[in-house]
Amino acid sequence: METDKKEIKKFYGAFAGDKYLTEIRRFGLRYDEMIETIVDLLSITSPKEILDIGCGIGNIEELIFEKLPNSKITCIELSSEMASVSKERLIKFQNKVNIICQDILNFESKQKFDVIFSNLVIHNLSIAKKKELLKKIRTWLKPNGIFIWGEFMDWKDKEIDKHFMDYRKKVILESGADKKIVEDILVKEEKDPRLTVIETIDLLRKVGFKNPEVLWVYSFLAVFRARKMNGK
Numbered sequence: 001m002e003t004d005k006k007e008i009k010k011f012y013g014a015f016a017g018d019k020y021l022t023e024i025r026r027f028g029l030r031y032d033e034m035i036e037t038i039v040d041l042l043s044i045t046s047p048k049e050i051l052d053i054g055c056g057i058g059n060i061e062e063l064i065f066e067k068l069p070n071s072k073i074t075c076i077e078l079s080s081e082m083a084s085v086s087k088e089r090l091i092k093f094q095n096k097v098n099i100i101c102q103d104i105l106n107f108e109s110k111q112k113f114d115v116i117f118s119n120l121v122i123h124n125l126s127i128a129k130k131k132e133l134l135k136k137i138r139t140w141l142k143p144n145g146i147f148i149w150g151e152f153m154d155w156k157d158k159e160i161d162k163h164f165m166d167y168r169k170k171v172i173l174e175s176g177a178d179k180k181i182v183e184d185i186l187v188k189e190e191k192d193p194r195l196t197v198i199e200t201i202d203l204l205r206k207v208g209f210k211n212p213e214v215l216w217v218y219s220f221l222a223v224f225r226a227r228k229m230n231g232k
C-alpha cells in the first residue's frame with residue numbers, strides 16, 4: 001500500500017529544519033555512512049549536471065559541492081517546507097543549484113543529466129509508480145549516465161526482517177527519541193511498498209538499466225548503482 005501524497009507532504013514537512021538530521025540519523029542508524037557512499041559513488045565520473053530526487057533539507061548537496069565544486073545540481077522536492085530549508089541552506093551555492101518544489105512524478109525535463117540520484121524517497125511510491133519513475137529517470141540521463149539509488153529494503157524472510165526492525169526500534173528508543181514520533185514513523189513505514197535487493201535489481205534491469213548493482217548494504221538500507229548505456 002502507498003501513503004497518500006498529501007500525507008507524505010505533511011509527514012516530511014513536519015521534519016523540515018535541523019530536526020530532520022537528528023531524526024534521520026536516529027531512524028537511519030547509518031545514515032551518514034549511506035550518504036557518504038552516495039557522494040563517493042557520484043564523484044567517480046566527475047559529473048557536471050546532477051539531478052537529486054527528494055533533496056530534503058539539502059545536506060547531501062553540501063557534501064557534493066565539497067567534492068565537486070563545479071557541478072550544477074537540480075533538486076526536486078515535494079514538501080515546500082523542506083524546499084525552503086534547502087534554499088536557505090544552499091544560498092551560497094545559488095548559481096549552481098536549482099531547487100524545484102514539485103512532485104517528481106509530475107517533473108518533465110528537456111535537460112539531460114550525467115548523474116541522477118535519490119536517497120530514501122522512492123520507497124513511498126507504489127511498485128507501478130516506482131517503475132514509471134525509473135523509466136523516466138532513464139530518459140533524463142545522458143548516454144552512459146549513472147543512476148544512484150539509496151533505499152529502505154524489505155527482507156522476504158520475516159525472521160530477518162523482524163530481527164533488523166526490533167534492533168532498530170531498540171536503538172532508536174535508547175537514543176532518546178520521542179515514543180510518539182517513533183510509533184508514527186514506524187506505522188508510516190509499514191505502508192511503504194519496499195523491495196528486496198533482488199527485486200530492486202530486477203526492476204532496474206526491467207526498465208532498461210545496464211549492470212545494476214548493490215554497492216552498500218547495512219541491515220535495512222542499501223545503495224544501488226546502474227548505468228544507461230550509450231545511445232540506448
Ligand SMILES: C[S@@+](CC[C@H](N)C(=O)[O-])C[C@H]1O[C@@H](n2cnc3c(N)ncnc32)[C@H](O)[C@@H]1O
Pocket residue numbers: 008009012013024035053054055056057060076077078079082102103104105118119120121124
Ligand atoms: C527521508 S527524506 C530524504 C531526504 C534526502 N534525500 C536525504 O537522504 O536526507 C524524503 C524526502 O523526499 C521527499 N519526497 C517524497 N516524495 C516525493 C515526491 N514524490 N517527489 C519529490 N520529493 C518527494 C520528501 O518530502 C522528503 O523531503
